[in-house]
Amino acid sequence: MRTAFVLIWVLCIGAVQQHAPxxxxxxxxxxxxxxxxxxxxxxxxxxxxxxPSALPSPTNSLADSPVAARLGERLFFDPRLSANGNLSCASCHDPDHGWADGRQLALGIHQLDVHSPSVLGSGWNFWQFWDGRADSLWTQAIEPIESPLELGGSRMELARLVVFAPELRGDMRTLFGELPDLSDEARFPRRARPWPVSPEEPFRGPTKEELLDPAVAAWASMAKEDQALVNRLAVVATKSIAAFERTLFPxxxxxxxxxxxxxxxxxxxxxxxxxxxxxxxxxxxxxxxxxxxxxxxxxxxxxxxxxxxxxxxxxxxxxxxRPSGVRRLRVDPWNGRGAFSDDTSWEANGKILYAATGEHLxxxxxxxxxxxxxxxxxxxxxxxxxxxxxxxxxxxxxxxxxxxxxxxxxxxxxxxxxxxxxxxxxxxxxxxxxxxxxxxxxxxxxxxxxx
Ligand code: HEC
Ligand code: HEC
Missing domain, CATH: 1.10.760.10 (Cytochrome c-like domain)
Incomplete structure (x- = not known):
């Protein structure tokens, strides 16, 4: 049933995109x-x-978990995720501005070149972002946390927050299982995030310039298994943020x-x-x-x-x-076909494989x-x-x-x-x-x- 539905959706998107009504x-x-x-x-x-109700999110097994939504709500309003300790998701998705920010262009640690959309009803979105470069809410959420323009934080700080903060770790344990010990700062530096994935060379290492950022250098120095562990913790956190956003409707x-x-x-x-x-x-x-x-x-x-x-x-x-959105979507290691997805099947991710792109977009x-x-x-x-x-x-x-x-x-x-x-x-x-x-x-x- 779901297969048929997804298939029809994908075909419609491919076919109808070109035709005027x-x-x-x-x-x-x-x-x-x-x-x-x-x-x-x-x-x-x-x-x-x-x-309408939120769309199903098969790649997120926590999508409809009330515990995840409670944890996600706290993270959404938590300024500890930002580099300056003053900003949270809610700074740009502010309940007092319809869960947007009332500004022409978004302002985080620095100014962005696009306007903040509301997150009310974001569970309806087939794609996230203006160019649709994220295929789900949980995939979307890591970008503002790590973007130097937005919160300027890192996935390591996110992982440490949910593991160490007394009011968060209980829910995190319920969702993740036994929490790992991240106290060894030689293995788990306080602040670490990977370099950006390039659509042209998705598997390349960091450039010299990227390594000038201490957070990137810290990530590059970590063992592969430790990176994987931190990724798994951060993914549960962003899947929880997604679970919260899925409860938000106008x-x-x-x-x-x-x-x-x-x-x-x-x-x-x-x-x-x-x-x-x-x-x-x-x-x-x-x-x-x-x-x-x-x-x-x-x-x-x-x-x-x-x-x-x-x-x-x-x-x-x-x-x-859109064309740049599709290029980035396809190489995003956090997309629905990647290692952190709870359903990498074709049925759940056909939209990534068949995303329409081209000159006309x-x-x-x-x-x-x-x-x-x-x-x-x-x-x-x-x-x-x-x-x-x-x-x-x-x-x-x-x-x-x-x-x-x-x-x-x-x-x-x-x-x-x-x-x-x-x-x-x-x-x-x-x-x-x-x-x-x-x-x-x-x-x-x-x-x-x-x-
Ligand atoms: C060809 C498709 C198309 C048609 C037809 C269309 N829209 Fe839009 N609308 C869009 C897109 C795409 C955007 C966002 C564009 C952008 O910012 O680059 C948009 C943006 C908007 C927005 C701003 C919403 C926001 O949150 O920023 C409003 C309001 C709106 N449209 C109303 C209308 C109305 C009223 C009509 C009919 C007169 C209309 N649209 C016809 C595609 C369309
Ligand atoms: C500095 C302001 C800022 C912060 C902080 C911020 N956002 Fe956003 N958000 C934006 C802007 C701007 C966009 C559109 C960006 C784009 O399309 O390139 C956006 C897009 C989104 C979207 C996609 C909505 C849609 O209709 O496509 C979601 C969902 C979202 N943000 C959630 C979050 C979450 C969760 C956080 C915290 C982890 C967060 N945002 C932090 C400004 C911000």
Missing amino acids: APLSGPSEAPGSYRDLTERELALAKAFGKL QPGSFDRFAKGLTDGDEEGIAALGADELYGWRLFAGKANCISCHFGPSFSDGRFHNLGLQTNDDAALAIEG VGAFKTPSLRGVVHTAPYGHDGRFASLAEVVNFYSDLPGESTVGHREETLQPLDLSPQERKALVAFLGSLSGPAVTRADAEEPIDGHLKR
């Missing part, structure tokens, strides 16, 4: 009430208007109440969408064709598209997007979910849009020529009237419920949280 027909004037919506508009609303919005009302024939639920939002839904699903990419109950097709946002002439600032980034979007301004992979109105204006006018790859042909200027723009913004608002606090994250939303 069929042109749309249907009314484009404002509906007077929900009774004016077409069969198609009603059926799509019922199909999309419900929070709250349902008025669009979901509307959809449930339609399904149950309940007028009060149906009344949750006002005139502007109904009109916005009609445009979103019809004339503006937003659903060709923001498709399904997560409002993302999980694929990669070039919107032509990069219009600068400075080649040094260009971000390649240069400059393409992952379609983000639109759920909870009112809480996560600014928008876009480079955080260029300050508001949802700016995003809608962009799709309406499509300014500028793409300088990295080319803008997907599906996109044509929509030339929306002020009323249509307002309706689309109102509709986007209906995909968000109240903000999710850390305390909420410990309570079930719609039965989604397991603790």
